[in-house]
Amino acid sequence: MPNRLSQETSPYLRQHAENPVDWHPWGEEAFRRAREEDKPVHVSVGYAACHWCHVMAHESFENPAIARLMNERFINIKVDRQERPDLDDIYQKVVQMMGQGGGWPLTVFVTPQGEPFFGGTYFPPEERYGRPGFAQVLLGLSEAWNERRPELRTQVEQFLKGYRVLDERLVGGAAPTGGDVPAEAARAFATNTDPVHGGFGDAPKFPNPSCHDLVLRVYHRTREPPLLASVERTLDRMTAGGIYDHLGGGFARYSVDARWAVPHFEKMLYDNGQLVKLYADAYRVTGKRSWRRVFEQTITYVLRDLAHPDGGFYASEDADSEGEEGTFYVWTPAQIEAVLGEPDAAFACRAYGVTAQGNFEHGATVLYRAVELNALEEARLEGLREKLFAARARRVRPGRDENILTSWNALMIQGLCAAYQATGQVLYLQSARRAADFLMQRMTMPDGGLYRAWKDGEAKVPGFLDDHAFLANALIDLYESGFDRRYLEQAERLVDLLLDKFWDDGFYFTPKEGERLVHRPRSPQDHAWPSGTSTSVFALLRLHELTGRDSYRDRAEHVFQMYGAAAAKNPFGFSHLLAALDFSQRPVSIVLAGGRGEAAPLVQAVHRSYHPARVLAFAEDVPIGQGRHPVGAQPAAYVCRNRSCDAPVTSAQALLAYCTA
Structure with missing residues (x-):
């Protein structure tokens, strides 16, 4: 029998509608029941394209014995992090305070008042991978709730104190004076770029568009060759690797190895929007044709596979199809030959690194650019690529999360505007306008603010700082691209509303009139996308230049003073704020x-x-x-x-x- 989640619009929640777990969506009904039955609450947070969320669902939430434990001893809530990033932020910090890295699925246990006392990420059904089994966790926490509740109360108080400490740790302190902090950060990023494969660190390796954007900004004014070299190495190696879809365009979320070779296959709108902008900006710096091809193919992917007919963009595509990760994307030599025949198959296998051994599971290969090709070979490969793409299109596609999220759409609009400005391709400007009009027409609240998510004709959840700030900047980009004055006027209205809803001696992530939670997060640091705080500062600075309103710049300066010391110490977490600081010093x-x-x-x-x-x-x-x-x-x-x-x-x-x- 379907549970309550069958009535939700979220694709992620609906994925769990057939579980034997008595799931609730987040809301007062669940917490009222927890208070009445004196039960702790289990909160499970994920998103539709999350591979390990699918694994835990199959192993535990579809397991009748584990589901029975959950139903008997807990009130169980499912949360889509894309609809409720505020809840995700609050409860991810629990896991981080416990010394873990965070991630999804996020598994948190809270009181009937929403106060956390334990958290983790993925738990297997039985103990393995050095992790306790989920059934063991459920039994242990249920026993503690019934027999050692004062100990859990102590845990709650520590976490609540920890929230305050985390916020206070980032605010204030003596910011550096006299130095060029953005340039110093950019040089540090360049120095720490992987000298062979680009990017930062070892496996898993994520794109970090905000960091490379800062390096490119500083290079523009200093012309220091190592800065451009670090960006060039990263952009070239990413597009040679399997993290880039060589047949269909677009980027996967991250690479499981240090060489960008084998991705975690889910494709997220926020990554592709940011990377389109980064490659378009880098193309404007260098004129490098291969980078233009990458951002144009990525836009083709988004417009083909993630576009709503009326103009908005869907959130993501899954990593899995037919119950396996990557099945849609990988190839064997026999599959290549069946499409192309000999000798074209031999050439394509050499170009894309397809071997009998493979670089993925079961002898399959994730396509990558294995060799350098001359112009004639590139032209030949393009024709073969089209045939392989057509053959792949007949496979079972990964699932698609058809949530339309305001902030992620805004990032894609910015990418489209950068691509239009770099090339003059009118389709990009038209697509950006259609997406912006979709958001303004269907996701605007009665007070002029924004909703967070839209699906199946229903806009849900009042928007957060990210939604308002990202769209304000996207609308400024749209104005600067096509000079339709209404976009500039809408941007100014959004920024005024943003200050009214989210400003209180700095920016908060949630609006003043929003749902009261155990903690009101500020969230000034970048994640896989820029922080709402730094993006708000960009909007304030840009509008100050266009309108002359000093109040905009005053608020931006206040944020620099709040987080200047933290940004200097941790430029990786504040790269977009440092980019805003760089802008503010030479507009x-x-x-x-x-x-x-x-x-x-x-x-x-x-x-x-x-x-x-x-x-x-x-x-x-x-x-x-x-x-x-x-x-x-x-x-x-x-x-x-x-x-x-x-x-x-x-x-x-x-x-x-x-x-x-």
């Missing part, structure tokens, strides 16, 4: 005057060049444009710094010289 406003059609060469000069600290507007759209006019009959560009503008320029070549200086 450039480019104001265009004249007819928009006639000014197209000036616009293109700015769009095609990489200038990470600039804002761009037409004079009639922004307060800073007052008094800026064409020069005679010619459109003109005014380059302004510190509210002082240079003499207008009328040629694209002269403006490009300013932009690249």
